[in-house]
Amino acid sequence: MVQSAVLGFPRMGVLRDLKKANEAYWAEKISQADLLAEGKRLRLAHWKIQKEAGVDIIPSNDFSFYDHILDHIQLFNAVPERYRRQKLSPLDEYFAMGRGHQKGDVDVPALEMVKWFDSNYHYVKPTLQDNQTFALAEDPKPVREFLEAKEAGFHTRPVLVGPVSFLALGKADRGSKVDPISLIDKLVPVYIELLKQLKAAGADHVQIDEPVLVFDLRPEVKAAFKPAYEAISAQASEIPAITIATYFGDIVHNFDVLPAFANLHGLHVDLVRHPEQLEPVLKQLGPNQVLSAGVVDGRNIWKNNFQKSLDLLHTAIKALGPERVVVATSSSLLHVPHTLASEKKLPADVYEWFSFAVEKVKEVAILAKAVVDPESVRAELDANAAAMKSRAESARTNDPAVAERQAQVTDAMHHRQSDFETRYAKQRTHLSLPLFPTTTIGSFPQTNEIRIQRAKFTKGEITAEQYDEFIKKEIDLAIQIQDELGLDVYVHGEPERNDMVQYFGERLKGFVFTTHAWVQSYGSRCVRPPIIVGDISRPAPMTVKESKYAAERSKKPMKGMLTGPVTCLRWSFPRDDVHQSVQCQQLALALRDEVLDLEKNGIYVIQVDEPALREGLPLRKGPERDAYLKWAVNSFKLATAGVQDSTQIHSHFCYSEFQDFFYAIAALDADVLSIENSKSDAKLLKVFEDEAYPRHIGPGVYDIHSPRIPPESEIRQRIQEMLQYLRPEQLWINPDCGLKTRKWDEVKGALTNMVKAAQYFREQYANKA
Numbered sequence: 118m119v120q121s122a123v124l125g126f127p128r129m130g131v132l133r134d135l136k137k138a139n140e141a142y143w144a145e146k147i148s149q150a151d152l153l154a155e156g157k158r159l160r161l162a163h164w165k166i167q168k169e170a171g172v173d174i175i176p177s178n179d180f181s182f183y184d185h186i187l188d189h190i191q192l193f194n195a196v197p198e199r200y201r202r203q204k205l206s207p208l209d210e211y212f213a214m215g216r217g218h219q220k221g222d223v224d225v226p227a228l229e230m231v232k233w234f235d236s237n238y239h240y241v242k243p244t245l246q247d248n249q250t251f252a253l254a255e256d257p258k259p260v261r262e263f264l265e266a267k268e269a270g271f272h273t274r275p276v277l278v279g280p281v282s283f284l285a286l287g288k289a290d291r292g293s294k295v296d297p298i299s300l301i302d303k304l305v306p307v308y309i310e311l312l313k314q315l316k317a318a319g320a321d322h323v324q325i326d327e328p329v330l331v332f333d334l335r336p337e338v339k340a341a342f343k344p345a346y347e348a349i350s351a352q353a354s355e356i357p358a359i360t361i362a363t364y365f366g367d368i369v370h371n372f373d374v375l376p377a378f379a380n381l382h383g384l385h386v387d388l389v390r391h392p393e394q395l396e397p398v399l400k401q402l403g404p405n406q407v408l409s410a411g412v413v414d415g416r417n418i419w420k421n422n423f424q425k426s427l428d429l430l431h432t433a434i435k436a437l438g439p440e441r442v443v444v445a446t447s448s449s450l451l452h453v454p455h456t457l458a459s460e461k462k463l464p465a466d467v468y469e470w471f472s473f474a475v476e477k478v479k480e481v482a483i484l485a486k487a488v489v490d491p492e493s494v495r496a497e498l499d500a501n502a503a504a505m506k507s508r509a510e511s512a513r514t515n516d517p518a519v520a521e522r523q524a525q526v527t528d529a530m531h532h533r534q535s536d537f538e539t540r541y542a543k544q545r546t547h548l549s550l551p552l553f554p555t556t557t558i559g560s561f562p563q564t565n566e567i568r569i570q571r572a573k574f575t576k577g578e579i580t581a582e583q584y585d586e587f588i589k590k591e592i593d594l595a596i597q598i599q600d601e602l603g604l605d606v607y608v609h610g611e612p613e614r615n616d617m618v619q620y621f622g623e624r625l626k627g628f629v630f631t632t633h634a635w636v637q638s639y640g641s642r643c644v645r646p647p648i649i650v651g652d653i654s655r656p657a658p659m660t661v662k663e664s665k666y667a668a669e670r671s672k673k674p675m676k677g678m679l680t681g682p683v684t685c686l687r688w689s690f691p692r693d694d695v696h697q698s699v700q701c702q703q704l705a706l707a708l709r710d711e712v713l714d715l716e717k718n719g720i721y722v723i724q725v726d727e728p729a730l731r732e733g734l735p736l737r738k739g740p741e742r743d744a745y746l747k748w749a750v751n752s753f754k755l756a757t758a759g760v761q762d763s764t765q766i767h768s769h770f771c772y773s774e775f776q777d778f779f780y781a782i783a784a785l786d787a788d789v790l791s792i793e794n795s796k797s798d799a800k801l802l803k804v805f806e807d808e809a810y811p812r813h814i815g816p817g818v819y820d821i822h823s824p825r826i827p828p829e830s831e832i833r834q835r836i837q838e839m840l841q842y843l844r845p846e847q848l849w850i851n852p853d854c855g856l857k858t859r860k861w862d863e864v865k866g867a868l869t870n871m872v873k874a875a876q877y878f879r880e881q882y883a884n885k886a
């Protein structure tokens with residue numbers, strides 16, 4: 118018999134129940150006991166789903182109120198003193214680390230949060246001290262939740278983040294210099310203690326995640342595996358069997374680490390991302406080791422292709438025998454929505470193509486049966502084959518006109534007509550911009566009124582005409598305010614956009630939208646990505662109406678606003694049947710048409726936002742990364758390069774640090790960049806110490822994430838700092854990002870000071886000239 122396993126289940130519940138409970142607790146609307154009870158209810162419900170689906174190996178300790186790495190920070194007592202000192206309850210201390218705590222005299226900021234590998238999930242970074250010690254928390258969560266499951270009749274496999282990954286994903290605290298991995302000898306005894314307690318509680322098997330094995334590892338990190346896992350294996354009789362789990366990449370380049378696991382029960386690898394690692398991994402396994410074959414995608418929403426998975430599983434079984442193969446999800450299901458059953462509005466034909474967490478759990482169980490006895494699940498196999506066929510043959514999937522257009526893309530289409538100097542000379546006369554031009558990034562406050570009107574329109578309570586009139590009034594207001602502020606390049610304010618990707622997805626062919634398919638991004642925050650189901654094309658202009666209206670009413674150049682091809686792709690669930698580069702090029706062609714339509718309609722400054730460009734970068738250096746950069750950069754260029762020299766192309770970047778990525782941004786050949794900068798201690802600017810940037814750039818002069826109004830002096834200081842690295846003619850003055858989350862009075866206050874600061878420098882340099 119072949120067993121089935123799930124590596125982790127989403128925590129939010131059917132209707133984002135956990136988000137609601139957390140937020141109610143934070144707002145002091147429910148008690149701690151209420152929140153804990155809700156957590157328990159969700160865990161039990163999720164175990165039940167998995168058991169009823171027939172999954173053999175069901176995870177526990179995958180649940181988390183905020184983040185699983187944060188759970189481990191508390192579990193190992195790696196809580197920085199500034200939180201300990203507050204003497205909060207364990208739960209409040211936990212949330213204080215996750216999201217900061219401001220109440221009474223307590224005021225501690227959150228620990229740093231960063232992206233979990235190349236996903237859109239964010240984890241809380243272990244933040245360690247020079248004199249760091251570790252100790253197992255009292256009543257450790259993994260033991261508690263294992264027992265909770267056991268009592269309810271579920272035998273589970275606890276999930277732990279491994280000691281090497283825990284440290285390698287951490288950092289030294291401010292004021293400390295410790296290399297986290299050097300703490301491994303201190304941390305391993307705590308794992309051993311925890312594993313012993315789990316065994317005593319009745320756990321016979323644990324899953325220890327060591328996902329850093331998919332990275333290029335520093336020698337220090339690599340070297341930590343052997344002593345750590347030898348010390349753990351030495352306790353074999355007193356601890357549960359261990360399966361090491363890796364995901365989001367292949368581990369072939371780190372095979373020299375595998376001997377460290379030689380005495381462990383099993384190894385899990387991601388065969389969705391990297392099926393080709395199966396053969397080499399099979400050769401590396403010890404004589405009794407079990408392969409956990411991650412064939413059901415934990416990162417995307419497509420129905421599993423059973424035939425493909427069965428081929429991989431048969432290869433594994435042929436080498437190892439059925440007893441040594443486990444059918445598993447490729448990673449935790451954390452990254453997919455809860456259940457497809459909640460989707461009542463998906464077109465019937467595409468509904469059949471998807472699997473969310475609840476459905477994927479069933480897939481794992483079915484595959485485990487199918488691989489030994491296909492007849493026992495014949496109906497499921499047939500239904501799966503039919504769904505694959507329907508998708509492959511659907512008119513939605515393949516649009517010959519799109520393919521034909523892609524075949525005609527030429528190299529020349531990726532290049533502007535002239536070099537930057539020539540373009541800029543024409544743009545300067547065309548746009549008559551002052552020195553230190555001021556602008557904003559696109560969105561203005563999304564007020565309650567805007568949300569109300571949009572909801573009314575969506576529900577059909579007001580007509581399209583009424584809604585359009587409302588949007589026009591919002592645009593009028595945005596223009597009037599920009600007139601008053603004295604900005605140089607205007608924006609229309611994006612009042613008509615619900616979301617910078619969804620808005621475009623809804624106007625393109627090739628996308629579908631869900632109503633409940635939320636995925637946790639961080640803490641209680643969830644996102645609902647659109648789904649790319651087929652070849653993408655643009656049936657009609659998407660933004661021309663609003664931009665044209667705005668341009669006709671403004672005294673100054675009006676900037677058209679588009680979301681770039683890479684960002685549209687990255688913030689959606691992409692197709693898994695064609696390469697992402699193909700989908701990105703389709704998006705680029707659609708946007709190219711939009712750019713040209715804007716230009717035709719009198720919009721001569723066009724900004725194409727690519728905040729997600731950095732996060733798409735493959736995790737490892739090498740050919741995969743080079744290939745990504747090539748197609749990502751080319752997509753942007755294809756989208757933008759069709760304009761006249763005199764039309765100015767802007768692009769915008771935020772959400773990441775760009776100092777090690779600037780070369781890629783520079784390769785976009787945009788005339789003007791705006792880049793989030795104000796939080797990163799001018800790290801970005803240091804890039805220009807080594808290499809002069811040839812075009813124009815607006816490093817953000819203030820942080821838009823806070824309601825605080827930056828004083829003029831502070832903005833002047835920022836600009837002064839930039840002038841150490843950039844020539845005055847190069848510099849644009851703008852905020853870090855769009856202003857949709859701010860209130861109007863904050864926006865007006867901040868921009869008034871920003872404009873004054875720009876004027877100050879303009880006068881300084883006018884006098885010099």
Ligand code: MET
Pocket residue numbers: 558559560617678726728769771854855856857
């Ligand atoms: C996350 S980047 C946002 C850019 C967009 N144009 C805005 O201003 O909202």
Ligand SMILES: [Zn+2]
Pocket residue numbers: 558728769770771772853854855
């Ligand atoms: Zn931004």
